[in-house]
Amino acid sequence: MALVHDMAEAIVGDITPDDDICEQEKRELELEAMQTFCLSHFLGEQSHAAKEFLELWQEYEEDSTVEARLVKQVDKLEMALQAYVYERDQSANLDDFFASAKSKLHNEIFKDWLARVLKLREEVTRKGEKSNLE
Template sequence: MTGARAGGVLDFVLLCGELKRTKRTGWVNNNVTLPESISDHMHRMGLLAFLCDDKTLDKTRCVKIAMVHDLAEAIVGDITPYDGVSKEAKEKMEDDAMKSIWTETLQDSEAGKELYELWREYEDASTPEALFVKDLDKFEMICQAFEYEKAENRPGGLQTFFDGTEGVFSTPQVKSWVEELKSRRKGE
């Protein structure tokens, strides 16, 4: 394996552009006025991962996982549990998409392989870093819900997003952030 050729890199960059244009389905389905894109979500996740202060975790790996965790959605879209697609079918579609990015778009390059392996690590929740990023994914979502509730004067209007994350956080740092968010939300 070598680096991706210029044509593959350009194809990858253009594919990533889909993440900038695709709005997150959960917000669209909840009639949010200006819903964030998948790319918006991934960017803030990368910044959150940068704030990791757990010395037992590889912060750089956390940032990388955060930056690729939804990359398959550039091809398959943002599929939610309410879209009528089984978890197994979604997993296969996304795995096929990531393999395509690696082997076709990035032409079996080392970078393509790393993207796939980081994504697989996240999907399998196979490392402490992946578990941390999974917590970040849920935390970022409820932060976004809180922002939309404030911006659109919908106090408690996106409660289902909070309900869906109740009791699921596992990492101490993210748990502390969640408690702060809940405290602020109650005070609003």
């Protein structure tokens, strides 16, 4: 499911909070990308593999299962970790990414991991040096 979700993003591009694209438009772009991918790689949307990929993508998008909710939590935490590395290595300010992750993480374990990343971010920013988180 995580890979299927990432395939849509790979085709459309990783839409960020700065892109000013609403959720509905993002969803439509990714659905079109998945349908195109399935048509070109699985010989039509009616093939078993195409149906399975589209169902997994839909399950993720609808947040309809425990697995989908887990993958979404992992995806948001990964976004924050990636933002941390970009910010650290490129001296950028990616507050929007951290705020987005914080608002969308509901699982206590993931919230704790994000809090650790945010604490490390604060320490690194305060010291003006790079951390060992890679």
